[in-house]
Amino acid sequence: MIAGVLATLGVTGYAQTKLSPFERKFIERGLVDVQKLDPTLKVELKYSTTDNFIKEDVYGDLERAYLQPMAAEKLVKANKFLKQEKPDYTLLVYDGARPRSVTKIFWKRMSHLPYNRREDFVADPARGSIHNFGCAVDLTIADEKGQPLDMGTIFDFFGELAEPRREAAMLKAGKLTKQQLENRKLLRRVMVKAGYTSIQTEWWHYNAMSRERAKATYGFIE
Numbered sequence: 001m002i003a004g005v006l007a008t009l010g011v012t013g014y015a016q017t018k019l020s021p022f023e024r025k026f027i028e029r030g031l032v033d034v035q036k037l038d039p040t041l042k043v044e045l046k047y048s049t050t051d052n053f054i055k056e057d058v059y060g061d062l063e064r065a066y067l068q069p070m071a072a073e074k075l076v077k078a079n080k081f082l083k084q085e086k087p088d089y090t091l092l093v094y095d096g097a098r099p100r101s102v103t104k105i106f107w108k109r110m111s112h113l114p115y116n117r118r119e120d121f122v123a124d125p126a127r128g129s130i131h132n133f134g135c136a137v138d139l140t141i142a143d144e145k146g147q148p149l150d151m152g153t154i155f156d157f158f159g160e161l162a163e164p165r166r167e168a169a170m171l172k173a174g175k176l177t178k179q180q181l182e183n184r185k186l187l188r189r190v191m192v193k194a195g196y197t198s199i200q201t202e203w204w205h206y207n208a209m210s211r212e213r214a215k216a217t218y219g220f221i222e
């Protein structure tokens with residue numbers, strides 16, 4: 001609440017900037033703009049464009065990525081670890097905190113899938129996505145030209161080729177190249193070293209905390 005009042009007064013550093021409703025909500029809940037902590041991080045919120053799996057801009061004016069401070073600090077660490085290995089590369093964030101209202105839209109759009117398969121790619125809003133607590137991030141790595149590395153699939157490719165649990169088989173079948181796998185492993189290495197955990201079904205998704213702990217600690221951002 002205090003953060004919200006400060007935001008209204010322009011004390012957060014966004015004095016001349018009109019905040020989007022989602023951004024206001026994030027700031028009120030104590031979340032932080034990841035680029036304020038590390039301006040070398042790149043951010044392209046895919047759900048603030050029509051270049052996403054539902055082909056709709058569901059974020060409107062929101063252009064900045066927000067996370068709980070604990071998750072943002074881990075992300076900054078991961079970017080530092082990446083630069084130790086590859087000084088010209090940087091993390092490119094596609095999504096951070098995501099209100100549950102948006103997860104509800106995604107969940108409806110995947111209603112053609114059986115429950116298990118649906119949950120592999122989009123969290124059931126009844127249980128909550130870890131994004132809904134500001135504790136998950138979707139991201140890739142950008143090279144020295146700012147171009148995303150080839151990870152074998154695009155972001156939000158909902159199919160087996162995107163699944164870390166199938167990487168060895170995909171490599172063997174010639175569907176994933178050694179370089180694509182190396183790129184994924186580089187992302188995984190720096191994120192895990194920084195304290196994130198990966199999931200078995202999406203190469204781009206990382207959790208800073210378990211769903212249960214995030215729910216108990218922060219509660220839903222609706």
Ligand SMILES: C[C@@H](N)C(=O)N[C@H](C)C(=O)O
Nearest residue numbers: 120121122123129130138
């Ligand atoms: C929709 C996709 N980018 C994603 O974040 N999926 C996970 C499982 C989630 O919804 O939490």
Ligand SMILES: [Zn+2]
Nearest residue numbers: 136137138205
């Ligand atoms: Zn995600």
